[in-house]
Amino acid sequence: MYKMYLGINNGEEGFTLPVLPEKIEINENGDNKTFDVINLGEINTINLPKLTEISFESFLPRHRGPYVSSEQLFSPDFYISKIREWREKKQKIRFIFVGSPLEINDLFTVENLKLVENGGEVGDIYYSIELKRYKPYAAKKVVIVNNSSKAIIQSSPPPRPTEDTTAENTYTVVSGDTLWYIAKKCLGDGSRWREIYNLNSDVIESSDMIYPGQVFRLP
Structure with a gap:
C-alpha cells in the first residue's frame, strides 16, 4: 500500500499525507552541454544530472472518508501551517514514498505550494506542491601562506555533512x-x-x- 510522508529532523516531526495523489511526477533532468567545433561539428559534454524534482497534487479533507489512507487525520490547517513553518525556518524536508518500485527517502526543499478552496466544498483544501532534492554542500576554506616572495594558496576539503550520514x-x-x-x-x-x-x-x-x-x- 502506498504511503507518502513529509517531516523534518530525520522524520521525528511530520505527518503522513491523508489522501494519496492520483499521480506523482519525478523529473530527473540532465545538464549536458553542446558546442560547435570547427571541422568537427556539434559535440556534447556529459555533466552530472540536475537535482531531482518531484511534484504532485491532492487535497486535505475536513472530514474522514473512504479516500483517507492515513491512520490519523488532522484539520487542513494543521498540514498547511506545518509546511509554512518549515519553509519560514528554512528547514530541509524528508520526503518518504513507499509501496512503489519508485520508493523515495531523501531530503528535499519545498519550491512551490499552491492552495485552492472550491465553492461547495467548504473546509476541504486542494493543493499542489513541488519539491527539489537537497544536496548538502560546504564552502572550501582557503589559507594563503606567505613563503618568501611567493604566496601559496592551500585549500582544505569541505567538512563532511553529518545529516546525511545519520540518515543512512x-x-x-x-x-x-x-x-x-x-x-x-x-x-x-x-x-x-x-x-x-x-x-x-x-x-x-x-x-x-x-x-x-x-x-x-x-x-
Missing part, C-alpha cells in the same frame, strides 16, 4: 511497516529483522509492536 544509518517508521519489511528494504534481507530488533531493544517493546514516527538505528 537510521530509518523512520511509517504506517504499515514491519521489522521484516524494514530489514528487507534497508538491509536487503527480511530475515535480518532480529538484528534491528536487538539494536533498538531500548525503544521497541515487542517485535510486532512498532509505531509510525519511531526512528530505528540500522546495523
